[in-house]
Amino acid sequence: MTLKSVLQICIVFAILAGAILYSNQKEQEKEDVAELTKELVVLDKSRVDGLTIETAAGAVVLRKVDGTWKILEPLRLDASAGAIEGVLANLERAHLKKFLLLDEGEETERLTEYGLIPPHVRVIVQVEGSVLDTIDYGNSPLNTYVYVKRASQQRVGMTELYRRTGVDKDLFELREKRALRFEKSAVTSVRITRPSLTIEIARDGDSWRLQQPSEGPADGGQVDSVLSRLSAAFMTSFDDAPASLSSYGLDTPTLQVDVHAQGADGSTTTHTLSVGDVAASGHYAKSESAPYVFTLDSSFVQGMPTSDFRLGPKKLLDFQRKTVDRVEFIYPDRSILCVRDNNAWVAASPPGPIDGNEMEAILFTMEQLEAVAFTEGSQSLRTPSLRVRAWAASEIVADLSLGQVEGDRVHARGSLIERGTLVEKAEADRLMPERIFVGE
Incomplete structure (x- = not known):
């Protein structure tokens, strides 16, 4: 074998070795990049006790004090726990889609082009009293992804635009805005x-x-x-x-x-x-x-309530009309007693037939009757113009008194409300027992 042949073989082997080395290097770089592109920053939210968020509106410094987030600068204020949780969630869940390699000597030019000098938003994360990392967010060239860079790394990554939006918070957004805080x-x-x-x-x-x-x-x-x-x-x-x-x-x-x-x-x-x-x-x-x-x-x-009426109970009675088996209508000078006999209503005193549907309608009106206003009391309720009592077996389950008429309302008192009330006159008229008698 001639010297020329030996040299040619050596050159071929050198080229092959270089190609293999280059290929392995590229594969390693791909693996490194794949490893780097998983999360923007690895953190345990529960251990984060400090944040500084710098935006065009200024810097806001936050610290967790005794488990509660506080704003220290530019003012000393309570922070919104929900807003802080949102910032931390967007830091924790941000994934990088790819990395951009910066050539030596052009870092400043590229970082300026990417909107990272100065950044749109800068977030400084502190864990247990020490700075974990500083994250800068830059431009969004296609309004989908945004350039992002960690101070601890020389590479520039890209993540979703909404992750930048999620940390881009000013003082107003970060401060507590609940007027009253209580359980x-x-x-x-x-x-x-x-x-x-x-x-x-x-x-x-x-x-x-x-x-x-x-x-x-x-x-x-x-x-x-x-x-x-x-x-x-x-x-x-x-x-x-x-x-x-x-x-x-x-x-x-x-x-x-x-x-x-x-x-x-x-x-x-x-x-x-x-x-x-x-x-x-x-x-x-x-x-x-x-x-x-x-x-x-x-x-x-x-x-906000302008009177105590809104906060008081409105229903005058609480009973189940289907269980009622006796109803008494009491006037100042007379009374009417009706009983349910084998699911049919009859008048026991004075005796006579009655319209069962009308009787059920009266019970329904009583069951649904609500006050439209409270009163300081009415003398007319001491001797009501009509009192209606309903029994279920031997128990009185409803006791309603109606007094004098006042315009389109009537003074009333039910067993559920301890004070005088007014009800609509149209509702009170539906309680009159004259309607139940057949032929009347």
Whole structure:
């Protein structure tokens, strides 16, 4: 074999070896890239205790203090737990679709082109007191993916645009916006004060009672509705440095709500919300626990009770008409007793046939009868113009009194409500027993 042949063979082997080495290197790079493209950042959300979010609106510094997120800069405020959870979720769940390699010497030019110098959004993540990483979010060339870079890596990645949106939060979005914060199950009483009226309700075991301006049972469903409205009242704008409360009408509020709640240790906390003048977008308001003034949507103010009627029970009676077997209609000078005999209604006193359908209609009206207003009492109910009592076996299950007519309403009292009420006259007229007699 000649020297020339040996050299040719060596060259071929060198080329083959280089190709194999190059191929292996590329495969390794692909594996490395595949490994890098899984998550934007690996973190345990429960261990994150600090975030700094820098946007065009400025930087917001957040820290978790005793398990609760607080804003430290630019103002010291309570943070929105939901907003922080959203930021952490978008960091944790972001996956990188690909990496872009930066050639040496052109990093600054490329990073500027990608919108990473300066970044659209920068998030600094702190875990157990130490910085885990800094993540920069850049441009979105096709409004689908966005350039992203971690300070701990030299490569630029791409992730979904909505992941950038999910962390692009300013002070307004990150601060707590609930006007009142309490657990409904812990509330012991609520006081709603207006210039001319105070309404107070208090928990009584598993139910609620009105304390002011009247006393008696309260409608649990209505109370729960008021508590839900209070717990869902959100601030819509802020004045973090109010010059005075009088300029907002908060020195003499038009509405004040005091929610008393009991803690696990038995202590009582009062959450107070004051509402002042009408603003351009709602009403000015202030919580006793914070120095700033904010606005609330007008629907919140309009939805607060203006009388105790809304919170009181409306149904006058509670019985099942199908179980009733005896009904007595009592007038001042006479009475009518009707009994159910083998599913047929008859008049026992005075005796005679009656229309069973009309009798059932009277019972249905009684079963559904609701008050349209409360009264301070009516003398006419001491000697009612009509009293209707219903029995099931030997038990009185319904007792209703009707008094004098007042316009298109009638004074009434039922066994479910401890005070006087007004019902619609049209409903009261349907209770008159004259309609049940056959031929009348």
